[in-house]
Amino acid sequence: MKKIRNSFLLLLLMPIIASTQTKQKAEKEFVAELNSILKKSTDNDHQNQKGVMTIDSTFTINKEGILSVTVRYTEEDAGFVIIRREAPVNKIWRIAYDLYLLLEFKTDEVTMFKSATNSNELKEVLKTNYLHLGKPIKDGYKQQEKLQQLLNKLLKYYTN
Secondary structure, eight states, rough: OOHHHHHHHHHHHHHHHHHHHHHHHHHHHHHHHHHHHHHHHOOOOOOOOOSSEEEEEEEEEEOOOOEEEEEEEEETTTTTEEEEEEEEEGGEEEEEEEEEEEEEESOOOOOEEEEEEOOOEEEEEEEESSESSOOOOOOOHHHHHHHHHHHHHHHHOOOO
C-alpha cells in the first residue's frame, strides 16, 4: 500500500519537476547567449561610457526572476566606474537591433546603478526601457533572431 501511495505521489510531482528543470534549462541557454555576446565586448559596450570594459558579474537570473549584469569601465589615468543593470525577465518585450543588440521593454523596467569614479558603492541613477547587450556590431540580425527564440522559450515560464 505504501509503495502504491509513493508511486502515485511521484506521478503527481513529475510534471512539476520536469517544468522546473525545463525553466532552468531555458534560463541557462538565454543567459549563456547573453554572456557570449558580453564576453566579445571587451572594449566598450555603450556610447556613453569611455574606457575598457571588464565584466564584474556576468548576466544572471536570480530566484525572483531579475536579470542582472555588472561591468567596470577603466580609463587610463582616470580610474574606473562600475555599472550594474537589472530588470525583471517577465517584462522583456523583445530583442531589438539597431547598432546594438538590445533587450527592449514596454515601460521603464531597467534600473541602472552607477558608482562614482574609483568607488565600489553603487547608486541608482536611472530607469529606462532598454538594455544594451555588448558592443556595436555590424550585422546582428542572426544574433537577434537566436536571442529572440531563446527569449520566447524562456518567457513561457514567466507570467506578467
